[in-house]
Amino acid sequence: MNKLNLILITLFTVGLALFIYYSIEYNKVSYEYKGSLRGLGYTSLFIILTASYILLAKFKKVILSNIILVFLLLLIVEVFCFFKLGKPSAYKKDFSAIELPEDHIAKHIGVVPYADSVYHTVKMQNNDTVFNFKSTIDSNCKRATPNNSGNRSKHALFFGCSITFGEGVQDNETMPYFFQEESNEYNAYNFGLSGHSTNHMLARLQYKPLDSQVKEKDGVAFYVFFWDHIYRSIGSMNRYTEWLHNAPFYYLDNGNIKRNKMFCDGRIGLSRIYESLYQTNIVKKFKLDLPIRIRKSHLNLVAEMINESKKIYQTQFPNNEFYCVIYPEWGKAKDNMTNDFKMVLQEKGIKYIDFSWLSISKNTRLARMLTLILKPIKPWPI
Numbered sequence: 060m061n062k063l064n065l066i067l068i069t070l071f072t073v074g075l076a077l078f079i080y081y082s083i084e085y086n087k088v089s090y091e092y093k094g095s096l097r098g099l100g101y102t103s104l105f106i107i108l109t110a111s112y113i114l115l116a117k118f119k120k121v122i123l124s125n126i127i128l129v130f131l132l133l134l135i136v137e138v139f140c141f142f143k144l145g146k147p148s149a150y151k152k153d154f155s156a157i158e159l160p161e162d163h164i165a166k167h168i169g170v171v172p173y174a175d176s177v178y179h180t181v182k183m184q185n186n187d188t189v190f191n192f193k194s195t196i197d198s199n200c201k202r203a204t205p206n207n208s209g210n211r212s213k214h215a216l217f218f219g220c221s222i223t224f225g226e227g228v229q230d231n232e233t234m235p236y237f238f239q240e241e242s243n244e245y246n247a248y249n250f251g252l253s254g255h256s257t258n259h260m261l262a263r264l265q266y267k268p269l270d271s272q273v274k275e276k277d278g279v280a281f282y283v284f285f286w287d288h289i290y291r292s293i294g295s296m297n298r299y300t301e302w303l304h305n306a307p308f309y310y311l312d313n314g315n316i317k318r319n320k321m322f323c324d325g326r327i328g329l330s331r332i333y334e335s336l337y338q339t340n341i342v343k344k345f346k347l348d349l350p351i352r353i354r355k356s357h358l359n360l361v362a363e364m365i366n367e368s369k370k371i372y373q374t375q376f377p378n379n380e381f382y383c384v385i386y387p388e389w390g391k392a393k394d395n396m397t398n399d400f401k402m403v404l405q406e407k408g409i410k411y412i413d414f415s416w417l418s419i420s421k422n423t424r425l426a427r428m429l430t431l432i433l434k435p436i437k438p439w440p441i
Contacts, residue, residue, distance in 0.1 A: 063117075067110045074106030085151055094146030101138050108134060133341075140340035149338045154304045156324045164200055167266040168259055169306045169321065171200040171252065182227075190227035199272050202249040204239060205231050214278030215245040216269070216372070218260040220291075222386055223251025223283045234283070237426035242433070248273055251283065254302055256291035257364040262307040262318075264371040278379055279433060280372045282365060285386040286397070289353055292361045294322040296349040299330060300337040309364055311356075316363045353396060355403075362403040369409060382410050384429070387417040 081100035085092045092100075108131045115124035141147075159166040172178060176196045181188065195203040202224055217223045217235040225233030235247035250263060260282060291298050294308065299322055308325035309318050319325035333349065336342055350357075369381040383404060385397070397415060404411050414425065 064114070067114050070106050071110040071114075074103045074110065077103030078107065090151040092149040092151070094141075094148055097141065097149055098146065101134065101141065104134055105131075105138075137340050140344040144340055144344055147340075147343070152300070152334075154300075154323050154330070154334055156321055157305055164266060165305075167307075168262045169303075170254070172196045174198050174200050192225075192227055192229050194225070195230050199267070201272075202233070202251070203230060204233065204236050204247045204249050206236075206239065207246045211239075211244050211246045212275060212277065213245045214273050214275040215239065215242070215247045216273065216278065216280040217247060217249050217251055217283065218263075218281065218368070219251040219283035220255050220285075220288065221251070221253035222285065223249065224253050224255075225249070225251075226253045234426050237423050238429055241427050241430040245278060246275060254291075256288040256303075256306075257282070257284070257361050257368075258292045258307040258309050261309065261316075261364045261368045261371075264368050265318075269372065269375050273376075276376060278376065280369075280376075280379065280381045281384050281429070282368065282382070283384045283386055284365075286388055289357055289361055289400075290348070292364060293350075293357050294326070294330075296333040296337055296342075296347075299333050304330070309360065311360050311363060314363075316360075316367050355399065358396065358400050358403045362400070362407050362409065365404070365409055366407045380410065382412050384425075385411055385413045385415050386425075387414050 077099060081092075081096060081103060084096065108127055112124055112127040112131060115127060157165065165171050172194075174196060175198050178194045178196065179192075180194065181191045197203045215235065215238055217238075223234060225236075230236065233249060235249040235251075239245055239247035250260070252259070287298075291303055291306070292309075294303055294306065304323040305321050307318060308320060308322045309316055310326075311317070323330055336349070341347070365383055372381050373379060385401070388397075401411060401413065412429070414428070417425075
Protein backbone atom coordinates (compact mmCIF):
# COMPACT_ATOMS: atom_id res chain seq x y z
CA MET A 60 0.00 0.00 0.00
CA ASN A 61 1.56 3.30 -1.05
CA LYS A 62 1.64 6.45 1.06
CA LEU A 63 -1.27 8.20 -0.78
CA ASN A 64 -3.61 5.25 -0.23
CA LEU A 65 -2.65 5.12 3.43
CA ILE A 66 -3.35 8.83 3.86
CA LEU A 67 -6.69 8.58 2.09
CA ILE A 68 -7.82 5.56 4.10
CA THR A 69 -6.77 7.34 7.31
CA LEU A 70 -8.76 10.43 6.33
CA PHE A 71 -11.75 8.27 5.44
CA THR A 72 -11.58 6.53 8.82
CA VAL A 73 -11.30 9.83 10.71
CA GLY A 74 -14.22 11.26 8.76
CA LEU A 75 -16.32 8.17 9.45
CA ALA A 76 -15.52 8.33 13.16
CA LEU A 77 -16.52 12.00 13.26
CA PHE A 78 -19.73 11.27 11.39
CA ILE A 79 -20.68 8.50 13.82
CA TYR A 80 -20.02 10.88 16.71
CA TYR A 81 -22.20 13.53 15.07
CA SER A 82 -24.97 10.97 14.52
CA ILE A 83 -25.28 10.08 18.20
CA GLU A 84 -24.26 13.27 20.01
CA TYR A 85 -27.18 15.69 20.37
CA ASN A 86 -29.09 17.32 23.19
CA LYS A 87 -31.17 14.50 24.67
CA VAL A 88 -33.66 16.96 26.22
CA SER A 89 -34.39 19.33 23.34
CA TYR A 90 -33.31 16.83 20.62
CA GLU A 91 -31.19 19.63 19.17
CA TYR A 92 -28.16 19.38 16.89
CA LYS A 93 -26.48 22.74 17.47
CA GLY A 94 -24.92 24.57 14.55
CA SER A 95 -21.39 23.74 15.74
CA LEU A 96 -22.21 20.04 15.83
CA ARG A 97 -23.78 20.20 12.37
CA GLY A 98 -20.57 21.85 11.16
CA LEU A 99 -18.67 18.83 12.49
CA GLY A 100 -21.00 16.55 10.56
CA TYR A 101 -20.45 18.47 7.33
CA THR A 102 -16.67 18.36 7.88
CA SER A 103 -16.74 14.59 8.35
CA LEU A 104 -18.87 14.10 5.26
CA PHE A 105 -16.54 16.31 3.24
CA ILE A 106 -13.54 14.21 4.33
CA ILE A 107 -15.33 10.94 3.53
CA LEU A 108 -16.54 12.07 0.10
CA THR A 109 -13.22 13.68 -0.89
CA ALA A 110 -11.19 10.62 0.11
CA SER A 111 -13.68 8.33 -1.66
CA TYR A 112 -13.57 10.41 -4.82
CA ILE A 113 -9.77 10.45 -5.00
CA LEU A 114 -9.53 6.70 -4.40
CA LEU A 115 -12.20 5.85 -6.98
CA ALA A 116 -10.69 8.25 -9.53
CA LYS A 117 -7.23 6.73 -8.97
CA PHE A 118 -8.59 3.24 -9.69
CA LYS A 119 -10.48 4.57 -12.73
CA LYS A 120 -13.96 3.84 -11.35
CA VAL A 121 -15.43 6.59 -13.53
CA ILE A 122 -19.16 6.11 -12.85
CA LEU A 123 -18.77 5.76 -9.08
CA SER A 124 -16.32 8.65 -8.83
CA ASN A 125 -18.70 10.92 -10.78
CA ILE A 126 -21.58 9.97 -8.47
CA ILE A 127 -19.40 10.85 -5.47
CA LEU A 128 -18.44 14.12 -7.15
CA VAL A 129 -22.12 15.07 -7.55
CA PHE A 130 -22.71 14.43 -3.83
CA LEU A 131 -19.58 16.43 -3.01
CA LEU A 132 -20.82 19.40 -5.02
CA LEU A 133 -24.23 19.18 -3.35
CA LEU A 134 -22.51 19.15 0.03
CA ILE A 135 -20.60 22.32 -0.88
CA VAL A 136 -23.88 24.06 -1.78
CA GLU A 137 -25.45 22.75 1.44
CA VAL A 138 -22.57 24.13 3.53
CA PHE A 139 -22.75 27.47 1.71
CA CYS A 140 -26.47 27.73 2.55
CA PHE A 141 -25.66 26.66 6.13
CA PHE A 142 -23.44 29.70 6.63
CA LYS A 143 -25.84 32.01 4.76
CA LEU A 144 -28.59 30.97 7.18
CA GLY A 145 -26.41 31.71 10.20
CA LYS A 146 -25.47 28.12 11.12
CA PRO A 147 -28.92 27.07 12.36
CA SER A 148 -29.60 24.12 14.64
CA ALA A 149 -31.43 21.02 13.46
CA TYR A 150 -33.72 18.80 15.53
CA LYS A 151 -34.24 15.10 15.87
CA LYS A 152 -37.95 14.43 15.44
CA ASP A 153 -39.92 11.23 15.91
CA PHE A 154 -42.11 10.50 12.89
CA SER A 155 -43.22 7.05 14.01
CA ALA A 156 -46.89 6.04 14.19
CA ILE A 157 -48.63 6.47 17.53
CA GLU A 158 -49.19 3.18 19.34
CA LEU A 159 -52.92 2.99 20.07
CA PRO A 160 -55.64 0.33 20.27
CA GLU A 161 -57.19 -0.45 16.88
CA ASP A 162 -60.58 0.99 17.88
CA HIS A 163 -59.16 4.29 19.18
CA ILE A 164 -60.46 7.35 17.30
CA ALA A 165 -56.94 8.82 16.88
CA LYS A 166 -55.81 5.56 15.26
CA HIS A 167 -58.28 6.28 12.45
CA ILE A 168 -58.43 10.07 12.25
CA GLY A 169 -55.11 11.28 13.64
CA VAL A 170 -54.70 13.90 16.34
CA VAL A 171 -57.98 14.79 18.06
CA PRO A 172 -58.74 16.44 21.43
CA TYR A 173 -59.67 14.30 24.41
CA ALA A 174 -63.39 13.53 24.71
CA ASP A 175 -65.44 15.36 27.34
CA SER A 176 -62.79 17.98 28.04
CA VAL A 177 -62.29 21.75 28.13
CA TYR A 178 -59.16 23.34 26.66
CA HIS A 179 -57.97 26.79 27.70
CA THR A 180 -55.72 28.16 24.98
CA VAL A 181 -53.66 31.34 25.34
CA LYS A 182 -51.29 32.68 22.68
CA MET A 183 -48.87 35.48 23.51
CA GLN A 184 -46.69 37.55 21.19
CA ASN A 185 -44.36 40.33 22.39
CA ASN A 186 -46.17 40.39 25.76
CA ASP A 187 -49.49 40.95 23.98
CA THR A 188 -52.34 38.45 24.10
CA VAL A 189 -53.13 37.28 20.58
CA PHE A 190 -56.04 35.16 21.76
CA ASN A 191 -57.39 33.67 24.96
CA PHE A 192 -60.27 31.21 24.61
CA LYS A 193 -61.82 28.03 25.93
CA SER A 194 -63.04 25.21 23.71
CA THR A 195 -65.46 22.58 24.98
CA ILE A 196 -65.03 19.09 23.53
CA ASP A 197 -67.91 16.63 23.62
CA SER A 198 -68.00 12.84 23.91
CA ASN A 199 -67.31 12.40 20.16
CA CYS A 200 -64.09 14.49 20.26
CA LYS A 201 -65.62 17.43 18.41
CA ARG A 202 -66.18 21.01 19.55
CA ALA A 203 -69.50 21.61 21.25
CA THR A 204 -71.89 24.21 19.87
CA PRO A 205 -73.88 25.91 22.64
CA ASN A 206 -77.66 26.36 22.57
CA ASN A 207 -78.54 23.20 20.64
CA SER A 208 -82.32 23.04 20.92
CA GLY A 209 -84.94 20.34 20.59
CA ASN A 210 -87.16 22.92 18.89
CA ARG A 211 -84.92 22.89 15.81
CA SER A 212 -85.77 20.17 13.32
CA LYS A 213 -82.67 20.17 11.09
CA HIS A 214 -78.93 19.65 11.43
CA ALA A 215 -76.03 21.56 9.92
CA LEU A 216 -72.75 19.65 9.95
CA PHE A 217 -69.50 21.60 9.54
CA PHE A 218 -66.20 19.96 8.56
CA GLY A 219 -62.85 21.66 8.11
CA CYS A 220 -59.84 23.07 9.90
CA SER A 221 -59.21 25.90 12.40
CA ILE A 222 -61.55 28.14 10.39
CA THR A 223 -64.44 25.81 11.16
CA PHE A 224 -63.26 24.86 14.64
CA GLY A 225 -62.94 28.51 15.64
CA GLU A 226 -59.30 28.83 16.67
CA GLY A 227 -59.02 31.91 18.87
CA VAL A 228 -62.73 32.39 19.62
CA GLN A 229 -65.14 31.12 22.26
CA ASP A 230 -67.67 28.32 21.74
CA ASN A 231 -70.39 30.89 21.04
CA GLU A 232 -68.31 32.73 18.43
CA THR A 233 -67.61 29.97 15.91
CA MET A 234 -68.99 29.83 12.39
CA PRO A 235 -71.25 26.82 13.17
CA TYR A 236 -72.66 28.64 16.20
CA PHE A 237 -73.46 31.81 14.23
CA PHE A 238 -75.07 29.75 11.47
CA GLN A 239 -77.23 27.99 14.04
CA GLU A 240 -78.35 31.23 15.65
CA GLU A 241 -78.96 32.99 12.32
CA SER A 242 -81.01 30.14 10.88
CA ASN A 243 -83.26 29.39 13.90
CA GLU A 244 -84.07 25.97 12.41
CA TYR A 245 -80.70 24.16 12.34
CA ASN A 246 -78.71 22.64 15.20
CA ALA A 247 -75.03 22.99 14.25
CA TYR A 248 -72.39 20.29 14.74
CA ASN A 249 -68.73 21.34 14.62
CA PHE A 250 -66.51 18.54 13.26
CA GLY A 251 -63.65 20.91 12.40
CA LEU A 252 -60.27 20.88 14.10
CA SER A 253 -57.18 23.05 13.74
CA GLY A 254 -54.69 21.56 11.29
CA HIS A 255 -57.19 19.12 9.79
CA SER A 256 -58.13 18.78 6.15
CA THR A 257 -60.07 16.77 3.58
CA ASN A 258 -58.50 13.46 4.55
CA HIS A 259 -59.45 13.97 8.21
CA MET A 260 -63.07 14.64 7.24
CA LEU A 261 -63.25 11.43 5.21
CA ALA A 262 -61.54 9.41 7.95
CA ARG A 263 -63.98 10.73 10.56
CA LEU A 264 -66.97 9.88 8.39
CA GLN A 265 -65.62 6.37 7.80
CA TYR A 266 -64.80 5.84 11.48
CA LYS A 267 -68.20 6.29 13.13
CA PRO A 268 -71.73 6.59 11.71
CA LEU A 269 -73.07 10.12 11.86
CA ASP A 270 -76.57 9.03 12.83
CA SER A 271 -75.17 7.95 16.21
CA GLN A 272 -74.01 11.54 16.80
CA VAL A 273 -76.66 13.61 15.03
CA LYS A 274 -80.29 13.34 16.15
CA GLU A 275 -82.00 15.33 13.37
CA LYS A 276 -82.59 13.40 10.15
CA ASP A 277 -82.98 16.38 7.81
CA GLY A 278 -80.31 18.98 7.24
CA VAL A 279 -77.17 19.93 5.35
CA ALA A 280 -73.41 19.36 5.54
CA PHE A 281 -70.66 21.87 4.76
CA TYR A 282 -67.00 21.23 4.14
CA VAL A 283 -65.17 24.56 4.56
CA PHE A 284 -62.23 24.39 2.15
CA PHE A 285 -59.27 26.67 1.63
CA TRP A 286 -56.23 26.22 -0.56
CA ASP A 287 -53.80 24.85 2.02
CA HIS A 288 -56.04 21.80 2.39
CA ILE A 289 -54.57 20.56 -0.89
CA TYR A 290 -51.07 20.45 0.62
CA ARG A 291 -52.35 18.88 3.82
CA SER A 292 -54.41 16.23 2.07
CA ILE A 293 -51.52 15.06 -0.11
CA GLY A 294 -49.07 15.27 2.82
CA SER A 295 -46.59 17.65 1.20
CA MET A 296 -43.10 17.71 2.71
CA ASN A 297 -43.63 20.87 4.77
CA ARG A 298 -47.04 19.86 6.10
CA TYR A 299 -45.95 16.27 6.76
CA THR A 300 -42.85 17.25 8.73
CA GLU A 301 -44.54 20.12 10.61
CA TRP A 302 -47.59 18.33 12.04
CA LEU A 303 -49.24 15.84 9.67
CA HIS A 304 -47.05 12.72 9.78
CA ASN A 305 -49.82 10.99 11.76
CA ALA A 306 -52.63 11.96 9.37
CA PRO A 307 -54.74 9.63 7.17
CA PHE A 308 -53.11 8.62 3.90
CA TYR A 309 -55.45 8.29 0.92
CA TYR A 310 -54.55 7.65 -2.70
CA LEU A 311 -56.27 6.93 -6.00
CA ASP A 312 -56.13 3.47 -7.54
CA ASN A 313 -57.73 3.40 -11.01
CA GLY A 314 -59.89 6.33 -10.00
CA ASN A 315 -61.02 4.76 -6.74
CA ILE A 316 -60.15 6.28 -3.38
CA LYS A 317 -58.20 3.96 -1.06
CA ARG A 318 -56.71 4.28 2.43
CA ASN A 319 -53.42 2.93 3.74
CA LYS A 320 -52.86 3.79 7.41
CA MET A 321 -51.20 7.16 8.05
CA PHE A 322 -48.65 9.14 6.02
CA CYS A 323 -45.81 7.96 8.27
CA ASP A 324 -46.45 4.23 7.87
CA GLY A 325 -48.64 4.02 4.76
CA ARG A 326 -46.28 5.60 2.19
CA ILE A 327 -42.96 4.77 3.83
CA GLY A 328 -40.59 5.53 0.94
CA LEU A 329 -41.75 9.06 0.14
CA SER A 330 -42.19 9.97 3.81
CA ARG A 331 -38.62 8.91 4.62
CA ILE A 332 -37.33 11.10 1.78
CA TYR A 333 -39.24 14.05 3.23
CA GLU A 334 -37.82 13.34 6.70
CA SER A 335 -34.29 13.36 5.27
CA LEU A 336 -34.68 16.56 3.26
CA TYR A 337 -36.83 18.97 5.22
CA GLN A 338 -34.08 20.32 7.52
CA THR A 339 -31.42 20.61 4.85
CA ASN A 340 -30.11 24.11 4.39
CA ILE A 341 -30.82 24.08 0.65
CA VAL A 342 -34.52 23.44 1.35
CA LYS A 343 -34.61 26.14 4.04
CA LYS A 344 -32.64 28.73 2.08
CA PHE A 345 -34.79 28.45 -1.03
CA LYS A 346 -38.02 27.72 0.92
CA LEU A 347 -38.70 24.57 -1.04
CA ASP A 348 -41.63 22.22 -0.64
CA LEU A 349 -42.33 18.89 -2.30
CA PRO A 350 -44.07 18.33 -4.58
CA ILE A 351 -42.83 21.51 -6.28
CA ARG A 352 -46.25 22.32 -7.73
CA ILE A 353 -49.83 21.17 -7.44
CA ARG A 354 -50.93 19.01 -10.37
CA LYS A 355 -54.32 17.95 -11.72
CA SER A 356 -53.83 14.55 -10.09
CA HIS A 357 -53.65 16.22 -6.67
CA LEU A 358 -56.87 18.14 -7.34
CA ASN A 359 -58.54 14.91 -8.43
CA LEU A 360 -57.43 13.16 -5.24
CA VAL A 361 -58.78 15.88 -2.96
CA ALA A 362 -62.02 16.17 -4.96
CA GLU A 363 -62.51 12.41 -4.74
CA MET A 364 -62.06 12.56 -0.95
CA ILE A 365 -64.79 15.22 -0.87
CA ASN A 366 -66.97 13.12 -3.15
CA GLU A 367 -66.56 10.02 -0.98
CA SER A 368 -67.38 12.08 2.12
CA LYS A 369 -70.50 13.35 0.38
CA LYS A 370 -71.55 9.78 -0.49
CA ILE A 371 -71.13 8.60 3.11
CA TYR A 372 -73.13 11.55 4.43
CA GLN A 373 -75.95 11.14 1.90
CA THR A 374 -76.10 7.37 2.47
CA GLN A 375 -76.85 8.03 6.13
CA PHE A 376 -79.03 11.09 5.46
CA PRO A 377 -80.70 10.59 2.06
CA ASN A 378 -81.93 13.63 0.12
CA ASN A 379 -79.80 16.02 2.18
CA GLU A 380 -77.37 18.40 0.50
CA PHE A 381 -73.58 18.41 0.89
CA TYR A 382 -71.64 21.56 -0.07
CA CYS A 383 -67.98 22.39 -0.43
CA VAL A 384 -67.61 25.98 0.78
CA ILE A 385 -64.60 27.67 -0.83
CA TYR A 386 -63.35 30.01 1.86
CA PRO A 387 -61.96 33.52 1.15
CA GLU A 388 -58.22 33.22 0.67
CA TRP A 389 -55.72 35.16 2.72
CA GLY A 390 -53.02 33.61 0.53
CA LYS A 391 -53.76 33.34 -3.17
CA ALA A 392 -53.93 29.90 -4.72
CA LYS A 393 -50.73 28.92 -6.41
CA ASP A 394 -50.61 28.70 -10.19
CA ASN A 395 -54.09 30.23 -10.37
CA MET A 396 -55.65 26.78 -9.99
CA THR A 397 -58.82 27.78 -8.13
CA ASN A 398 -60.84 27.57 -11.33
CA ASP A 399 -59.27 24.20 -12.13
CA PHE A 400 -60.34 22.91 -8.74
CA LYS A 401 -63.90 24.15 -9.22
CA MET A 402 -64.02 22.40 -12.59
CA VAL A 403 -62.93 19.13 -10.97
CA LEU A 404 -65.66 19.54 -8.34
CA GLN A 405 -68.22 20.09 -11.08
CA GLU A 406 -67.02 17.02 -12.97
CA LYS A 407 -67.67 14.91 -9.88
CA GLY A 408 -71.07 16.44 -9.22
CA ILE A 409 -70.02 18.18 -6.00
CA LYS A 410 -71.98 21.33 -5.26
CA TYR A 411 -69.84 24.20 -4.08
CA ILE A 412 -70.39 27.69 -2.73
CA ASP A 413 -67.64 30.03 -3.87
CA PHE A 414 -66.76 32.72 -1.33
CA SER A 415 -63.24 33.23 -2.68
CA TRP A 416 -64.28 36.65 -4.00
CA LEU A 417 -64.86 38.02 -0.49
CA SER A 418 -62.20 40.51 0.57
CA ILE A 419 -63.07 40.24 4.27
CA SER A 420 -64.03 37.05 6.06
CA LYS A 421 -65.71 36.93 9.43
CA ASN A 422 -67.53 34.02 11.03
CA THR A 423 -70.70 36.10 11.44
CA ARG A 424 -70.74 37.34 7.84
CA LEU A 425 -70.00 33.94 6.30
CA ALA A 426 -72.55 32.18 8.49
CA ARG A 427 -75.22 34.75 7.60
CA MET A 428 -74.54 34.32 3.88
CA LEU A 429 -74.83 30.54 4.18
CA THR A 430 -78.21 30.82 5.86
CA LEU A 431 -79.42 33.13 3.10
CA ILE A 432 -78.25 30.69 0.45
CA LEU A 433 -80.12 27.84 2.12
CA LYS A 434 -83.48 29.63 2.19
CA PRO A 435 -84.50 27.65 0.27
CA ILE A 436 -81.75 25.13 -0.54
CA LYS A 437 -81.12 25.26 -4.24
CA PRO A 438 -78.49 23.93 -6.66
CA TRP A 439 -75.32 25.98 -6.50
CA PRO A 440 -72.44 27.12 -7.25
CA ILE A 441 -72.31 30.89 -7.27
